Ligand SMILES: Nc1ncnc2c1ncn2[C@@H]1O[C@H](COP(=O)(O)OP(=O)(O)O)[C@@H](O)[C@H]1O
């Protein structure tokens with residue numbers, strides 16, 4: 001039975017789609033069968049993987065009539081694109097059975113969760129096994145994370161991943177505070193992922209951090225290794 005892992009933060013631009021592509025591909029490279037799904041109709045994580053989606057046959061068609069909409073984007077990694085107008089229709093039962101089927105077929109279902117309220121996101125948060133939260137090490141993000149923990153889905157948070165890290169005095173201080181805060185909570189706080197032009201270049205080429213031999217990427221691969229370890233051993 002597969003596990004649903006949702007990458008979630010109500011803020012944009014913190015690295016949800018970037019984490020989704022690197023985590024999903026990392027698990028696929030470890031030979032797990034992985035589905036990457038999004039509730040974001042821009043399908044950013046697909047584009048970041050070098051794919052494209054134009055047709056209007058996406059997740060809605062899949063939910064409603066079980067059409068085969070998946071795009072096999074890497075070995076062991078299927079992307080399920082989403083079209084715009086999935087919202088507002090009473091699809092709950094179908095969405096639930098769709099995820100049940102996916103769990104039978106895949107080891108991990110990674111959800112790149114859009115920061116909006118809609119039926120799909122609500123259901124995803126209800127049924128997800130774990131939530132991974134990328135954050136920036138700044139005042140607003142760290143305030144946001146303590147609020148997120150108080151919500152119902154807060155109990156499902158297994159990992160916090162500081163991303164776009166710049167080694168400033170303030171960021172280091174925020175990291176230290178978070179470390180104290182999450183000590184003994186069971187929530188993993190990963191090593192901060194540095195902000196690096198390498199990630200931008202990879203995104204530009206539609207590649208993941210596992211697809212370059214650049215020596216400088218090793219630091220990122222090590223941190224993502226920590227995150228993958230948390231998922232696999234969790
Ligand atoms: N570690 C990083 N270093 C440099 N750029 C990054 C890093 N992580 C993400 N980015 C860039 O930041 C932008 C926002 O990331 P994205 O994953 O799209 O965030 P979100 O999905 O939360 O809106 C993208 O342009 C992405 O390429």
Ligand SMILES: [Mg+2]
Pocket residue numbers: 016017018040044
């Ligand atoms: Mg995104």
